[in-house]
Amino acid sequence: MRPARFELHRPTSLEDALAFKAVYGDESTFHAGGTELLVALKARVLHYDHVIDLKQVPELRRIHLREDGTLVIGALSTHHAIARDPLVQRLLPGYAELSDNVANIRVRVAGTLGGVLCFAEPHADAPTMLCALDARMALASHGSARTLPSRDFHLGEFTTAREENEILVAIEVPPQPPGARSAYRCFGHTERPAVGVAAVWSREGPQRLSLWAGAITGVPIPLPETQAAANALPADLPPTEIWNRLAPVLAAEAARIPAHDDLHGGADYKRHLVQVLAQRAIEACLT
Ligand SMILES: Cc1cc2nc3c(=O)[nH]c(=O)nc-3n(C[C@H](O)[C@H](O)[C@H](O)COP(=O)(O)OP(=O)(O)OC[C@H]3O[C@@H](n4cnc5c(N)ncnc54)[C@H](O)[C@@H]3O)c2cc1C
Structure with missing residues (x-):
C-alpha cells in the first residue's frame, strides 16, 4: 500500500528543521532513514500531512571527539557508518561490532542510530549498549536544548522521554574508565x-x-x-x-x-x- 499524501520538507540546517516542526506541530514528523517510519506510513498506521526529512542536515551526521574525551555520534549516523568509523572502532570496538551486526546490510546503510532510539521498539541492540556506556542523549527543540542520561530516555515500548517537538541531535558517550x-x-x-x-x-x-x-x-x-x-x-x-x-x-x-x-x-x-x-x-x- 502507498502512504497517504504528505508534503516533504528537506531542511539543510538544524534551525530550519526545528522551525518546520514549530510551524506544523502534531501534523508533522521527522524522517531519518525511514526504515521504520515508511513502513508505518505505508500501512497507514501513522499519518502526517508534513514529513521533515533530516538527512540534509550535516551536523546530525557528524561523529567527533570533544576535548574532554566525549565521543559525539550525530543521531543521523547510520549503523553502517558507525561500524566503519575510525573513532568508534578505536575507542569503542565493542559498539562498532554491535553496529556491524544490526539487522541486515539494507537496514544498516539506511537505518540511523537516532531512528532506532526514537522509535523505541524494544527489540533493538544499541539502547542496551548505550545504557551500559552511560551515554547521554542531546535533544533540541525550537529555542532550547537539553541532555539526559540514556537510562532516563527509554520509558517503555515505543515511548521515550523525547518531547514531540524535539530532535535527537546526538548521542554523547563519555570517556570510559581506564582500561575499560x-x-x-x-x-x-x-x-x-x-x-x-x-x-x-x-x-x-x-x-x-x-x-x-x-x-x-x-x-x-x-x-x-x-x-x-x-x-x-x-x-x-x-x-x-x-x-x-x-x-x-x-x-x-x-x-x-x-x-x-x-x-x-x-x-x-x-x-x-x-x-x-x-x-x-x-x-x-x-x-
Ligand atoms: C527488517 C528489520 C530488522 C531490524 N533488525 C534490527 C536488529 O537486529 N537490531 C536493531 O537494533 N534494530 C533492528 N532494526 C531496527 C533498525 O535499527 C531501525 O529500523 C533503524 O535504525 C531506524 O532508523 P531510521 O533512521 O530508519 O528511522 P526512521 O524510520 O526514519 O524513524 C523512526 C522514528 O524515529 C523518529 N526519528 C528518527 N530520527 C529522529 C531524530 N533524530 N530525532 C527525533 N525523531 C527521530 C521518526 O520520526 C520516527 O518516528 C530492524 C529494522 C528492520 C526494518
Whole structure:
C-alpha cells in the first residue's frame, strides 16, 4: 500500500528543521532513514500531512571527539557508518561490532542510530549498549536544548522521554574508565534480538562492571546485584574464577526479571538467555 499524501520538507540546517516542526506541530514528523517510519506510513498506521526529512542536515551526521574525551555520534549516523568509523572502532570496538551486526546490510546503510532510539521498539541492540556506556542523549527543540542520561530516555515500548517537538541531535558517550573493555552479545529467532546483554568492565584501578540486559522488557535494565558482586571481587582473580563467583548471583538476579512470553520466546527461556549472553559478554571483556 502507498502512504497517504504528505508534503516533504528537506531542511539543510538544524534551525530550519526545528522551525518546520514549530510551524506544523502534531501534523508533522521527522524522517531519518525511514526504515521504520515508511513502513508505518505505508500501512497507514501513522499519518502526517508534513514529513521533515533530516538527512540534509550535516551536523546530525557528524561523529567527533570533544576535548574532554566525549565521543559525539550525530543521531543521523547510520549503523553502517558507525561500524566503519575510525573513532568508534578505536575507542569503542565493542559498539562498532554491535553496529556491524544490526539487522541486515539494507537496514544498516539506511537505518540511523537516532531512528532506532526514537522509535523505541524494544527489540533493538544499541539502547542496551548505550545504557551500559552511560551515554547521554542531546535533544533540541525550537529555542532550547537539553541532555539526559540514556537510562532516563527509554520509558517503555515505543515511548521515550523525547518531547514531540524535539530532535535527537546526538548521542554523547563519555570517556570510559581506564582500561575499560566493552562487549555486547545477543540472540534471537527473528530479525531482531530476543535478548541482548552489554558489559563494560574496567579492571584497572577500582574494578567497575556495568552490565545491562535489553529487549527482555520494554526498556534496557541494569543488573545491579551482579555489578556489585563484580566490583567487590579481588583484582587478581583469573577469568574462570570470576565467572564461577558471578554465576550464582546473576542466576538469582535474572530469575526476577519481569520478562513475558511473546513471539521472541518464553519468559524463562529469555531469563536463561540473559545468563548465557552475560557470561559471553563478560568473558569477551576479560580476554
Ligand atoms: C527488517 C528489520 C530488522 C531490524 N533488525 C534490527 C536488529 O537486529 N537490531 C536493531 O537494533 N534494530 C533492528 N532494526 C531496527 C533498525 O535499527 C531501525 O529500523 C533503524 O535504525 C531506524 O532508523 P531510521 O533512521 O530508519 O528511522 P526512521 O524510520 O526514519 O524513524 C523512526 C522514528 O524515529 C523518529 N526519528 C528518527 N530520527 C529522529 C531524530 N533524530 N530525532 C527525533 N525523531 C527521530 C521518526 O520520526 C520516527 O518516528 C530492524 C529494522 C528492520 C526494518
